[in-house]
Amino acid sequence: MARKEKSEYLIQAVSHALDLLEQFHDEVDELGVTELSKRLKLHKNNVFRLLATLESRGYIEQNRVTENYRLGLKTLELGQTFIKQMGLLRQSKPILEALVRECNETIYVSVLKDFHIIYLDTVETTMTVRVVPRVGSRLPAYCTAAGKAQIAHMSEEELDQYLPNRELQRFTPNTITDREELKRQLRVVAEQGYAVDDEELDEGVKCVSAPIRDYTRRIIGAVSISGPSMRFGTERIERELVPLVIKAADEISSKLGYTK
Incomplete structure (x- = not known):
C-alpha cells in the first residue's frame, strides 16, 4: 500500500480553527465575526461555530464590552x-x-x-x-x-x-x-x-x-x-x-x- 502524505490526513475543521487562532497576532488583540469571516474566507455561520467551540474550551473569549473576540486564557x-x-x-x-x-x-x-x-x-x-x-x-x-x-x-x-x-x-x-x-x-x-x-x-x-x-x-x-x-x-x-x-x-x- 502506498504511503500517504501527511497532508492527506488533515482535518479541515481543525485547520480552520487553527487559522482562526492565528489571526490574533502582533497588534491584533480583538476581532469581530465579520472581520474573521473576511480574513478566513468562511461564511459567518461557520466562523461563529468555530468561535463557540473554541470559547467553550477557553481558547477564545468574548469581550463583553466590544462584543469582539480575543485569545482566551x-x-x-x-x-x-x-x-x-x-x-x-x-x-x-x-x-x-x-x-x-x-x-x-x-x-x-x-x-x-x-x-x-x-x-x-x-x-x-x-x-x-x-x-x-x-x-x-x-x-x-x-x-x-x-x-x-x-x-x-x-x-x-x-x-x-x-x-x-x-x-x-x-x-x-x-x-x-x-x-x-x-x-x-x-x-x-x-x-x-x-x-x-x-x-x-x-x-x-x-x-x-x-x-x-x-x-x-x-x-x-x-x-x-x-x-x-x-x-x-x-x-x-x-x-x-x-x-x-x-x-x-x-x-x-x-x-x-x-x-x-
Whole structure:
C-alpha cells in the first residue's frame, strides 16, 4: 500500500480553527465575526461555530464590552507550559543564582494566570531570616510586586474585567483596596519599569519586581527579589535592589529573544 502524505490526513475543521487562532497576532488583540469571516474566507455561520467551540474550551473569549473576540486564557496556559518546559526556567536559573550572589536575598521567577501570580522557581538566600519559598503558590496580582509589574501593562478594559467592582480584599494595612488608586499606581509602575510590594500581601515582607518579555515583546513573567522589611529600606531598594532586578529581567528577556 502506498504511503500517504501527511497532508492527506488533515482535518479541515481543525485547520480552520487553527487559522482562526492565528489571526490574533502582533497588534491584533480583538476581532469581530465579520472581520474573521473576511480574513478566513468562511461564511459567518461557520466562523461563529468555530468561535463557540473554541470559547467553550477557553481558547477564545468574548469581550463583553466590544462584543469582539480575543485569545482566551487557555492559549496563555499552553504558552506558559511551553515557556516553562523549553525556555523561561532554563534561561532564568543561572541569572537567578547570580542575582542571589549579588544581593543575598530570595529570588523568584513567576508568571501571571487568571489575574494571579504563580511562582515557578526560586533561589534562596543564605541569610537565617528569610521569606518562606512559595513555588507553586497562587497569589493575587494586585498586591504583589510580580503581579503589579505585569498587570501594569494591561489596558483599562482588561483591568476592569479582572478587578471586582467592590473594594479589593485587604491582606495588610498597606494593601491597596481602592480600584482607582491601584490604577494610578500601576501607571507609575508601567512608566518606571518595576514594582514594589511594600508589605501589601504579608506584613514584614517587601518585594521588588520587574517584567520579563519574550521575542514577541510580550510580558511573559517577572523576576522578583523578596525579603524581610528590616533589610528592605527605601534607600537600599532604590539604589541596589531596583537596578539589580531590572538588570536580571533584561538579561532573561534577552535570552528569550527580546530586543529593546
